[in-house]
Amino acid sequence: MIEARGLCKRFGAIDAAQDVSFAARDGQITGLLGPNGAGKSTCLRMLYGVLSPDRGEARIDGIDIRGETSAARARLGVLPHAAGLYGNLTARENIAYFGTLQGIGPEALSARIEALASRLEMHDFLDRRTKGFSQGQRVKVALARALVHEPGNLVLDEPTNGLDVMAIRNLRALLLSLRDEGKCILFSSHVMQEVAALCDRIVIIGGGRVCADGTPAAIREQSGAATLEEAFVRINACGGALG
Amino acid sequence: MRAAWTVFAKEFLENFRDRRTLISALFFGPLFGPLLFGLMVSRMVDQSIMSADQVLTLTVSGGERAPGLLEFLRSHGVKVKPLNLSASGARDIVRRGLAPVVLLVPASYPARFGAGEPAPLYLVADSSDSETRKIAARAGSILAAYGSSIAQLRLQVRGVDPLLAVPVAVNDLDVATAAGRAVAVLGLMTYFVLFALLMGGMYLAIDATAGERERASLEALLTLPVPRAALVGGKILATCAYMAISLAITLLAFVTVSRWLPLDRLGMSSDFGFTTALAFFAICTPFIPLGAALMTFVASFTKSYREAQTYLAAVLLVPTLPIAFASIYSLKTKTSLMPIPSLSQHLLMTSLLKGEPVAATDVLISASSSLILAIGLFVLTARHWRRETILG
Numbered sequence A: 001m002i003e004a005r006g007l008c009k010r011f012g013a014i015d016a017a018q019d020v021s022f023a024a025r026d027g028q029i030t031g032l033l034g035p036n037g038a039g040k041s042t043c044l045r046m047l048y049g050v051l052s053p054d055r056g057e058a059r060i061d062g063i064d065i066r067g068e069t070s071a072a073r074a075r076l077g078v079l080p081h082a083a084g085l086y087g088n089l090t091a092r093e094n095i096a097y098f099g100t101l102q103g104i105g106p107e108a109l110s111a112r113i114e115a116l117a118s119r120l121e122m123h124d125f126l127d128r129r130t131k132g133f134s135q136g137q138r139v140k141v142a143l144a145r146a147l148v149h150e151p152g153n154l155v156l157d158e159p160t161n162g163l164d165v166m167a168i169r170n171l172r173a174l175l176l177s178l179r180d181e182g183k184c185i186l187f188s189s190h191v192m193q194e195v196a197a198l199c200d201r202i203v204i205i206g207g208g209r210v211c212a213d214g215t216p217a218a219i220r221e222q223s224g225a226a227t228l229e230e231a232f233v234r235i236n237a238c239g240g241a242l243g
Numbered sequence B: 001m002r003a004a005w006t007v008f009a010k011e012f013l014e015n016f017r018d019r020r021t022l023i024s025a026l027f028f029g030p031l032f033g034p035l036l037f038g039l040m041v042s043r044m045v046d047q048s049i050m051s052a053d054q055v056l057t058l059t060v061s062g063g064e065r066a067p068g069l070l071e072f073l074r075s076h077g078v079k080v081k082p083l084n085l086s087a088s089g090a091r092d093i094v095r096r097g098l099a100p101v102v103l104l105v106p107a108s109y110p111a112r113f114g115a116g117e118p119a120p121l122y123l124v125a126d127s128s129d130s131e132t133r134k135i136a137a138r139a140g141s142i143l144a145a146y147g148s149s150i151a152q153l154r155l156q157v158r159g160v161d162p163l164l165a166v167p168v169a170v171n172d173l174d175v176a177t178a179a180g181r182a183v184a185v186l187g188l189m190t191y192f193v194l195f196a197l198l199m200g201g202m203y204l205a206i207d208a209t210a211g212e213r214e215r216a217s218l219e220a221l222l223t224l225p226v227p228r229a230a231l232v233g234g235k236i237l238a239t240c241a242y243m244a245i246s247l248a249i250t251l252l253a254f255v256t257v258s259r260w261l262p263l264d265r266l267g268m269s270s271d272f273g274f275t276t277a278l279a280f281f282a283i284c285t286p287f288i289p290l291g292a293a294l295m296t297f298v299a300s301f302t303k304s305y306r307e308a309q310t311y312l313a314a315v316l317l318v319p320t321l322p323i324a325f326a327s328i329y330s331l332k333t334k335t336s337l338m339p340i341p342s343l344s345q346h347l348l349m350t351s352l353l354k355g356e357p358v359a360a361t362d363v364l365i366s367a368s369s370s371l372i373l374a375i376g377l378f379v380l381t382a383r384h385w386r387r388e389t390i391l392g
Helices: A040-047 A093-099 A106-119 A137-146 A166-179 A192-198 A216-223 A230-240 B002-016 B019-054 B066-076 B087-093 B109-114 B130-157 B180-214 B218-222 B230-261 B274-284 B287-300 B305-317 B320-329 B342-352 B359-385
Strands: A002-011 A014-024 A027-035 A055-060 A076-079 A153-157 A183-189 A201-204 A209-214 B057-061 B079-082 B102-103 B122-125
Touching: A002 A040, A002 B019, A014 A040, A014 A055, A014 A183, A014 A209, A027 A040, A027 A166, A027 A192, A027 A209, A040 A055, A040 A153, A040 A183, A055 A183, A076 A209, A076 A216, A093 A106, A093 A137, A093 B002, A106 A137, A137 A153, A137 A166, A137 B218, A166 A183, A166 A192, A166 B002, A192 A230, A201 A230, A209 A216, A209 A230, A216 A230, A216 B342, A230 B320, B002 B019, B002 B180, B002 B230, B019 B180, B019 B230, B057 B066, B066 B079, B066 B130, B087 B122, B102 B130, B122 B130, B180 B218, B180 B230, B180 B274, B180 B287, B180 B305, B180 B320, B180 B342, B230 B287, B230 B359, B274 B342, B274 B359, B287 B305, B287 B359, B320 B342, B342 B359
Parallel strands: A027 A183, A027 A201, A076 A153, A153 A183, B057 B079, B057 B102
Antiparallel strands: A002 A014, A002 A055, A201 A209, B102 B122
C-alpha cells in the first residue's frame, strides 16, 4: 500500500504539489495520469523518498519513507523516469549491485537474478555489459533491479517511454501478473489509452492537485463524459483553472 | 559499513573496465612525470659536465698588440683563435652565432698599457644565451686574473707591498649538503608525485558523482535504504584506491628512472631506491584521502561530466601553489608549516631527498592535519548528498 497524505511541494514560485492525497492499494494497479508538467514526477519522487515534502507525508505499508534507511524503502521497488544503468557493468552486475545494497546475501541474490532473468526473458544479454543496450533491454534490467528485493510495492515513472509496441505489451503483461501476486503498483503516464488498458484505479493530477480519483468507470460517470479520454480533457481543464 | 564496501567494490570494478580512467590513472599520470623528470635531469647533467670539461676557445682580434695577454691566456688553457675584425664585425659574428665570444684588443691598447693607464679591452658576447654566458664568464674571470697579476707586478716594481691592494680576502664556504643544490629539480619531482596522485583518482571521482547523475542512475540509487554517508564513503574509498595505485606506479617509475640518471653528478644523493620510495609513499598516504574527498566534494556540485572535468582541472593545480610558494620564498622544513597539506608533504619529501633528518613529530602533524581535513570534507560531501538538490 502506497499512501500520499496531504503532500505539498514548492519549487521557488511554482507549486508542484498542493495537498496531494491518494492511496494505491495492494493487488491493484493505480495510474497517476496527467499532462506534462502536472506534477506527477514530483509526487512520485516524494513517494519514493528522494524529495522531501514541505508538508504532508508519504507512507509505504504504513511506514514513513523519510530517513535514509527507512524500512519503507526496503518494501518499495522504483523505476525512475530516466532509469540509467552502469554501462561498464553487465546486466547481472547492475542487478546484483542494487540487490546487495538492499542487504540480500550472495546465494539468495543469484537465485533471484535467475528467476527474474527467466521472467523478463533476459538470458540472452544477462552477462553482457549494458553499454549499447536497446531501450527495451534497458527497461528490463532496470525493472529487474527494482524487483530484486521482492518488494510488495512498485512505483514506475512513465515506464513505457521509448518502448516499441512489443515491449509495451510485455511490460503490461508483467505488471498484470505482479498485480495478481498481490503487489501494489503505482505508475504514471500521460498516455490515456495506456492507463485505460491497465489500471484498476486512476488518479488524475493537474496543476499540482488531485482532480479526480476512482475507477475508470466512476471517473467517466463523475465527469459526465462518454469516454475516458473525454473525461480526461474536461477534468484537465478544471485542473488548469485551479493551477 | 557493508554498504560502503559494496559501493567501493562496484566503483572499483566499473572504473577498472573504463579505458579512459585506466589510462589516466595508471598510465599517463604516473609515467609522464618520471619520464619528463628523467629527460630534464639527463639534459642538465650533460650541460654541466660539458661546460666544466670543455676547452675554452676565444676568438681574439688584434692579439698582436697584447703579446703578454695572449701568453697568459694560453698558459691558462685557453685556445686562442686569431681573427682580424672591426668592432662592428665582431658584434656581427657573435650575433650570428659564428663565435660565442670575441675579445677585441683596440689600437690604443699598447700605448695606454705602456703608460700605466687603464688599457681598454672589449669582450663581445650575447648574454641572452645561457651557453655563451658561461663562456663569457670564464673568459672574463681569466682576464680579471691577468689584470690583477699585472697590478701586483706594477706595485712590486714601485716598492709597494702588493698585499696592500688586497684589503679583504673573501672565502666562500658552501654549506649545501651534496643533495641540497638541486632544489629546483627536487621541487619538480615532488610536484610530479602529488600530481600523479590526484590524477589517479580524478576520473573515478567524476564518474562516481557527476557521471552517476549524467547517466541517470543516481535517482534509483537514492531510493535504496542505504545511508548517504555510506554511498559517499564507498566512492571516496574507491577513489583512494586508484590514487594509491597511481602513487605506487609513479614511485616505482622514479626508482627505475633514477637508476639510469647520474644524479650524484648534480650534487643530489643518488639513492632514490625502494627505501626512499617507501618513505615517500608513507608521507603521501594521508594526502590520498584528502585529495579523494576534495575531488568528490567538488565534483558532487557539478551537473555534468564536462563541468566536473573543468573544475577538477583547477583542483589539480591546488598542490602546485604551495610548492611554487615554497620555491619562491625558499621555504625550509619547519614545524609551523606542517599543518599545510601538500606543502608539508613537499617539504618532507624534499628533506628526505636532500638527506636531511626528518622529525617524527613533523610527519605526525602533516599526516593528522591532512586526515582531519579529509574527514571534514567527507562530512560536508555526505551532508550535500543528503540534500535533494543532489538530484540536479
